Amino acid sequence: MDAKTLQTPIEYLKGVGPNRADLLKTELHIHSFQNLLEFFPFRYIDKSRFYKISELQDNSAEVQIIGKITGVRTLPMKQGKRVVANFQDDTGSIELVWFRGHKWILENVNTNAPYVIFGKLNNFNGSFSMPHPEIEELEKAKTKSNVKMYPVYPSTEKLSKRGISNRMISTLMFGLLEQSGNFSETLPSSIIADLKLISKTEAMINVHFPQSSELLAKAQFRLKFEEFFYIQLQLLRKNAVHKSKIKGFRFKQVGEYFNAFYNTVLPFELTGAQKRVLKEIRKDLGSNAQMNRLLQGDVGSGKTIVALMSMLIAIDNGFQACLMAPTEILASQHYEGISELCEPIGVQVEILTGSTKKKDRKVLHERLQNGELHILIGTHALIEDTVKFKNIGLAVIDEQHRFGVAQRAKLWKKNTLPPHVLVMTATPIPRTLAMSLYGDLDISVIDELPPGRKPIKTVHRFDSNRLKVFKFIKDEVHKGRQVYIVYPLIEESANFDYKDLMDGYASIEREFPKPKYQISIVHGKMKPQDKAYEMERFVKGKTQIMVATTVIEVGVNVPNASLMIIESAERFGLSQLHQLRGRVGRGAEQSYCVLITGKKLSADGKTRMETLTGTNDGFEIAEVDLKLRGPGNLMGTQQSGVLELKIADLVKDNQILKIARSYAHHVIKADPNFKLEEHHMINVAFRALFNDKTIWNYIS
């Protein structure tokens, strides 16, 4: 079947009328022959194997057994009755159970003939039974077709109600495959030979109607590989186009500002990872293509200093730089830290946020336009059209997921060429995902923490133990440490959440009375200047306890804080909990995190608590998060729609992804426009896939 026939509307398939077509379209998004063929089974019923009763192990496994039925009896139940038959082979026996259809069983079962039974096992108090098995006399079964694996397709309630059963879909699929004949090959023969792949046609047939479990595995491998391969081709191609077309400013030298900073100001030795990443950035800035780099690093890994040193390179080359943070609090923390570090070397730093006064703004604009100002730090106020730079060369964006495409586009218009962009994120994107999502961004990873950090000790406590937790808070405060207590604030239930926060605050005030203890509170309903004031008191050590909602989530840096208490921790996602925890453990002291939850926890909730108490590694946590929530729910990926993979699974098929990526690399390098004869089919398939949908263009 060729590419064109594959686009035939589904109503033209035999057995599909207008009604069924409607249902298939609305419920399963199956519009064409191709859509149906790519509607893959999510599991298979395997009848290729016969079990002995002595081999049975797993509850609810689907098994097939040969044996004889001995003794059928009817037993009363609370309501109605059930029919139970003893079924045995030469290794043991199980019970077959029917709750309905008794008459047929009682009248037809032949206790002399061997039977093949198939069904789901129940393990009840150590003995196995099988409710409502499929049963067939062995002699009859032998005459049947040799199909051994049956596909099970995803379905919806509406479909089953309206009579589109699994059997119906299988029948349609079977018919379509029969009329399809051979499929055009979509992979070059060199790759097929190299990886010993089966052909497209064999793969399509065997993924729906496997002739054996080996062939099924081969079919799945081939199709998953193909899916990843084309995605990677697209990403790599975009990357290549981007590199060749988008010119950027060339920063030729590392000059006095950088060197002075490095030699006389930098208060510590950079970690190996920081040095490596700086080199990567330096290389980008020195080429004449625009840099688009994502800098990933766990909380506390020291991204800020890397950003600052990159900005100094820009300044050394006569350019200005800006740093955007998602909140005012963060912007002002950056401002304070960076202006202190820049003061000795004479680099001019200013801050611009929504609450910058009009007359300050005017002065700032002037200094920005005459080039006096080197670094501008702020919230997204700094990308407003009214903000004009003399010569911006580098923009650093902290916490990438809070900035949208439109905002990034505004940035690009601020100079004759787009400034270089460094995006920093402390939400580690699992390597798997980063590879498939950000193939068109270059990625640097700081995978090493500054020396001397003690891992944060994390425990999980039920809220019934809160008094003990209070005691622990007192101990830490008496040692001179500071404490965060965080409450969830979920938009949909904001009113309840504020009540929780305020109730919590009241009880903490009672437990920690003034003047012995000083408490700050920060939440989203406060005025920015009040928030800033409270933050300031905590940062300066004037208060020992900070009660807050998640506004303190990102970036805030108070090295003396050693204890993070998270209330209703079950309501937070894994990466958010990890972010919050990262607010402590920034000084030399041992730090702690206490996760408080209610007694009742969902299975996911338990996994989240166990993951956090088990590891401090942000990447590991992100991988678990990906498994729990699925990639579609990860921060920043919602709008992508990219991850609707048809057969491959980003997590489980990670290995295949890597292989596909390396082959895609190879092809793009040798033949970026698929002009070679041997890549003709790639050209065809690529066009069919990506013709009118430019996906993944949201990031840059």
Ligand code: ADP
């Ligand atoms: P993040 O990556 O979370 O933004 P920061 O840049 O805020 O981390 O750094 C966390 C803390 O670690 C800061 O106090 C910073 O000064 C310090 N720091 C950064 N790099 C080093 C280093 N190489 N050695 C020691 N301390 C460092």
Ligand code: MG
């Ligand atoms: Mg930071």
